[in-house]
Amino acid sequence: MAYRDLFHRRFLALAFAGLLAPSAAHAGCPALLNHTLPRLQDERPVALCAYAGQVVVVVNTASYCGFTPQYKSLEALYDRYKARGLVVLGFPSNDFGAQEPGSNADVAAFCENTFGVRFPMFAKSQVRPGPAANPLYVQLAERSGKAPGWNFHKYVIGRDGQWAFSADSKTDPLDASFIADIERLLAKPAPRP
Template sequence: MTETILQIPCETIDGREVTLGELGGKAFLIVNTASKCGFTPQYKGLEALWQKYRERGLQIAGFPCNQFGAQEPGSEEEIAQFCELKYGVSFPLFAKVEVNGRQAHPLFIQLKSLAPGLLGSKGIKWNFTKFLVDAEGRVVGRYAPTTGPAELEKDIEKLLG
C-alpha cells in the first residue's frame, strides 16, 4: 500500500518526528512559509483560520523554506520565535525543508505529484503555496501564494462539514 500524505514522517520545529495524521483532523492546510517574504503577513491570516476552525478539525502545518530568494535564513528556534512574537502563530510549525529539487521533502514531492501547478508544473513557484488535504490524505486544492488564507474558507468549510 502506498504511503498517504498523512503518513509521511515530518520533523516539528522543535525536533520531534510526527506524521500529519498524528495531529488528527478533518482537513489539513499545508503551507511552505518564509519570514522575510512579501507574503509573510499571511501568517496572520493562517493563524486566524486556525483559531476559527481548529475546534472543528482544521490542522494547519507551516513548513519554513529557504529556497526562494533566501527568505527564510534563520534557525528553527529563530523562526519559531519570529512567528510567535510577530504574528502570534500557534498552529504547528515544522523544521525547515526544501520543496523543490533533489533534497525536496517527501511530503512536498507527494503534494506536487498529486496536485500539479499551473500547466501541469511539478514545481512550487514561491513561498506560501498552499495545499488543502482531506482526512484521507487526498489533495483537494492547491492555491497560489497570492491567494490569501481567508479566500480558502469556503473550501475548508466543505471539508469540515
C-alpha cells in the same frame, strides 16, 4: 558548513534512521500523511498521521517575504476552524528568494513573537523538487501537478487524506473563496477507520 549542507546531512540521517519514511506502525494512515517530520521548535519527530481525518492546510512559509503577513491569516483560519477539524501545518523554506535564512530557533521565535503562531510548524526544508525535497511536498506536487512557485503556496488535504485543492501565494487564507472551499471540506464527515 553551509546551512543547506547541514540540513541535507540531518535529513539523510533521519531518513536512514527510518524517521522520515512511512512505517508499518502507520499502515492505516493515508499515504499523503504517512511521514514523520521534525518539529520546528525542537526537531522532535512528529507523525503526520496524527492529522488523519482532519482538513489539513499545508503551507510553505518564509519570514522575509511580501506574503509573510499571511501568518496572521493562517493563525486566524486555524483558530476559527480547529474545533471543526482543521489544522494548518507550516513548513519554513529558504527556497524562494533566500527569504528564510535563519535557524529553526530563529524562525520559531519570529513566528511566535511577531504573529503569535500556534499552529504546528515543522523544521526548515526544501519544498521545491530536488534530491533533498521534503517527501510530503514531493507527493503533493505529484498529486496536484504543481510544485510551489513561491512562498505561502497552500495545498489542502481533505478528511479522506487526499489532495483536495491548491491556492497560490497571492490567495490569502481568509479569502472568501478559500474559506468556502475549506467549509465544504469540513462539512464532509471523517472516514471511518
